Amino acid sequence: MIHAIIPNKTIPEVLKSDDESLKYQIALSLVPGIGPVLAKNLVSYCGGVREVFNRSKIQLERIPGIGPERAGMIRHSIIMKRAEEELVFIRTYGIKSLFYLDKAYPQRLSHCVDAPILMYFKGDCDLNAGRFIAVVGTRHATSYGREVTEKTIADLAAFGVTIVSGLAYGIDIIAHRAAMEAGLGTVAVTAHGLDRIYPSLHKCTAEKMTMKGGVLSEYISGTMPDRENFPARNRIVAGMCDATIVVESAQRGGALITADIANSYNRDVFAFPGRIHDAFSQGCLSLVKENKAMLVCSADDIAKALNWDIEGPLKKPEKSVQLNIFTSLSEEEQRILNRLRESKLLHIDELALSLSVPLGKLSSILLRLEFEGLIRALPGKRFEFVS
Incomplete structure (x- = not known):
């Protein structure tokens, strides 16, 4: 998916003209001793991310919660140097950055007080579109747990959900694969940087997920999957979803941490029952x-x-629709369909103008696309894409 070694490119070769602000966003997320809450307060107090780094050390010291030590770290040159390195990494590998003030940032998560200020995403998925469900459980899934997970996700496909989990052994990886089998999007939230996949056995699955879903992390490249990162990762899983489903869990485990966090965020939590003497039913029963x-x-x-x-x-699920789209449409028909997919709803005049297609020709193409069930004609000569 992503290789650990960055090609030998200079900064100007890979960076975009608007990357200066992103550099400051990355830098703020790297300052030791400044967590999400304090970082957001800093941005608000200073009037912007860039402004945080433009303040003098004395000015920073006067901000509540900062003090001399943290002010010194903000002004330290090593922070900005590491931010520049990370900027090259994410641009080189086509990784999207999600700052907490961006529209693309998961809005469900943004309501959580401890949500990360910056995350990194590799994939193709709108993290605010539709319904998101977390499916979590033990790393030691039983045949019962596998069956429940696969059946539940297959049945949830009718509701167009996106499945979120942690790419771990057991219930996590079963959930991701079941989602792909059902034609659903699925997102893995990792406890490490996006220069690696842990466990490495799941790398192929992660690569497939980026086609419809993706891999999400708050950690910069080089971050190892250390033990303390997993509970922090779980808050993202719980926070970006409408609800959390616990399939199987022992009396203690990461799935129960995710459930507790979801409850603290006032999100729904569901648990499947199991036999009362089974070790991996005890967490759900509790x-x-x-x-x-x-x-x-x-x-x-x-x-x-x-x-x-x-x-x-x-x-x-778009699985079968995609097959029809890419096997039977002409280049012009596909172009018209893509325009409608982007805008959702357009008047025929707007379509003709934006694509430079004569009205007569456009009308006949729209009629065919409607017959194919790919678009819908509405009153007033408006057309919408059928998802």
């Missing part, structure tokens, strides 16, 4: 017994609890 999770037995139970049965399916 969650239910302590009213930390709602007991569910199917995707139908989850949909009802979230009122999805009333709202109806948001969208169907």
Whole structure:
């Protein structure tokens, strides 16, 4: 997916003209002793990220919560040098940066007080579009856990969800693969930088996920999957989702940490029951017994609890639609369809103007696309893409 060695390119070769502000965003996330809450306060107090680094050490010391030591670290040249190196890395490998003030930043997560100020994403997925569900559980999944995970995700496909998990052994990787099999998007949140995949056995799965979904991390390249990073990773999993499903878990484990964090964010938590004497059912049974999770037995139970049965399916998986699109359309038809996909809804005059296609020809193409079920004609000569 991403190699650890960066090609020998100079900064001007890979950086864009608007990367100066991103450099400061990265730098702020690297300052020791300044977590997400204090970093956001700093940006607010100074009036911007760049302004934080333009303040003198004395001015920074006067800001509540900073003091001499932290002010000195903000002004340290090594912070900016490391930020420049990371900037080259993410541009070289086409990694997207997500700053907490950006529109593309997961809005569900942005409401969480300890959400990271900056994350890195490799993939193709709108992290704010549609419904997001976290599926977590033990690394030692049983055949029962595998069956429940695969069946639940397959049944949730009707609601167009995106499945989020941690790419770990057990329930995590089963959930990612089940999502891809069902034609759903799936996102892995890692506890390390995007210059590596842990465990390495899941690298092929991670590569496939970037086609419809992706890999997300708050950590810069070179960060190892250290033990303390995993609980921090779990807050992103819980925070960016509408709800968390715990399939199997022992009495202690990362899945229960994710469930507790989800509860602290006032998100729904669901747990599947198991046999009362099974070791990997104890965590789920405890969650239910302590009213930390709602007991569910199917995707139908989850949909009802979230009122999805009333709202109806948001969208169907795009798997079969993609096959039709790319095997039967001419280049011009594909161009028109892509324009509608980007804008969702357009008047025929807007389409003709933006694509420089004569109205008569455009009308006949739109009619064919409508017959194919790829677009929908609306009153007033408007057309929308059918997802």
